[in-house]
Amino acid sequence: MSLKISVPATSANLGPGFDSVGLAVSLYLTIEVLAQSDVWHIHHDLGAEVPCDERNLLLETALEVCADLTPHQLKMTSDIPLARGLGSSSSVIVAGIELANQLGNLQLTPTEKLALATKIEGHPDNVAPAIFGNLVIASTRDAKTSHVVAQMPETGLLAFIPDYELKTSDSRKVLPSEFAYKTAVAASSVANVAIAALLTGNMLLAGQMIEEDLFHENYRGSLVPEFAKIREIGHAEQAFATYLSGAGPTIMVMVAVAKLVNLKAKIQAENFSGKLLELHVDTVGVNVVK
Ligand SMILES: Nc1ncnc2c1ncn2[C@@H]1O[C@H](COP(=O)(O)OP(=O)(O)OP(=O)(O)O)[C@@H](O)[C@H]1O
Ligand SMILES: N[C@@H](CCO)C(=O)O
Structure with missing residues (x-):
């Protein structure tokens, strides 16, 4: 099976849109699903502080969404810098949800992915544009997320x-x-x-x-x-x-x-x-x- 998942970086807030507005931008996290394996292993060159096993946020997320996924070897590459305000954690969470969706054949809708991702990340401003692309305005209250996807004006x-x-x-x-x-x-x-x-x-x-x-x-x-x-x-x-x-x-x-x-x-x-x-x-x- 050949499977590749890519997720864009995101720039959240846009000033006063704190915790609710974000824009998808052209840097990417890519996950390639390789062979089945006895244990999960992520091949990456993102540094020693990024785990290669189930402690990685990608697998934590995927296994939270679907606990009985078959372990695979994975390749993770990313040009989204970590902890810099470009949504690196959200890109991994969205990729983890998509990984569970694909390997577990869950048939999640984009809105269901948004609900799961928002619950894990805590606010929708990065995960929403990472899922939908474009400019997304979203509000999460009492575990319910409402959102609008819009085209960004030319800039x-x-x-x-x-x-x-x-x-x-x-x-x-x-x-x-x-x-x-x-x-x-x-x-x-x-x-x-x-x-x-x-x-x-x-x-x-x-x-x-x-x-x-x-x-x-x-x-x-x-x-x-x-x-x-x-x-x-x-x-x-x-x-x-x-x-x-x-x-x-x-x-x-x-x-x-x-x-x-x-x-x-x-x-x-x-x-x-x-x-x-x-x-x-x-x-x-x-x-x-x-
Ligand atoms: N590729 C990755 N694999 C595993 N964990 C990652 C990866 N990328 C980011 N993370 C986790 O996310 C953390 C960074 O998240 P944080 O919310 O602090 O910043 P950010 O998401 O890059 O920025 P912001 O939320 O302000 O846009 C990292 O320290 C790491 O724990
Ligand atoms: N809205 C969030 C984005 C980063 O996760 C913040 O500014 O803290």
């Missing part, structure tokens, strides 16, 4: 991926545990206009609203020292928006395609330690090739 995407990791769990520790009613109303009004602008293709307004986030970026800015400077460069180069991708530390800049080259040169000139990558919107989501 260039430039990601600065710092050399250091920032685990989502650490980046969530700096957030407040409570929010005053008035602030919550203001924060959700910003989010509402951001989404309405994205859905009507108004990148200028969407960009302004993305940068007015009140939910998380003010608290996380100090964890990502490059953020303020890159946003300043974004303003000087007329980018639509600069935001913290997911829990950081990746910084995403949305900019008109014609302005990408200049923007890239200006950020490169700062000599920050990390990678600067031009990305594209992934419109496919999780993909199975047999």
Whole structure:
């Protein structure tokens, strides 16, 4: 049997869409199913800290979804950097669900996959676009997830991926545990206009609203020292928006395609330690090739 599963990276939040909005982007985790085996084994070159057995999040997820899968040798490759704010954990969870779906012949619908993935990840903002591709707006309350898949308006995407990791769990520790009613109303009004602008293709307004986030970026800015400077460069180069991708530390800049080259040169000139990558919107989501 030949089976290959690929899952895109995802950039969550887009400013005020905290925990509920995400965009699928063009970096990929790929799982290749090799021969049946007595025990599970994952061949990968992602480093010694990534387990090769059932302790790997891929197999933890697959076996949680379907406990009696036949063990296989697997090959895992990924260009999604770990703990950088590009949805590496969600890509593995979605791949694990798909692995169980295929090997266990579960016939899961995309909505069922979203429910399973959200339960495991805790929020839908990365797993939803990893499943559906594109821009996804989702809300999970009382274990029920509602979602809308939308086309992202045309924009260039430039990601600065710092050399250091920032685990989502650490980046969530700096957030407040409570929010005053008035602030919550203001924060959700910003989010509402951001989404309405994205859905009507108004990148200028969407960009302004993305940068007015009140939910998380003010608290996380100090964890990502490059953020303020890159946003300043974004303003000087007329980018639509600069935001913290997911829990950081990746910084995403949305900019008109014609302005990408200049923007890239200006950020490169700062000599920050990390990678600067031009990305594209992934419109496919999780993909199975047999
Ligand atoms: N290929 C992989 N195999 C096994 N575990 C992985 C893999 N990729 C990521 N993980 C797990 O996910 C953790 C990173 O998850 P975390 O939520 O901190 O960051 P992220 O998903 O990359 O970023 P964000 O959620 O902000 O977009 C890693 O430390 C590791 O435990
Ligand atoms: N919405 C999440 C994304 C990372 O998992 C956060 O910002 O913490």
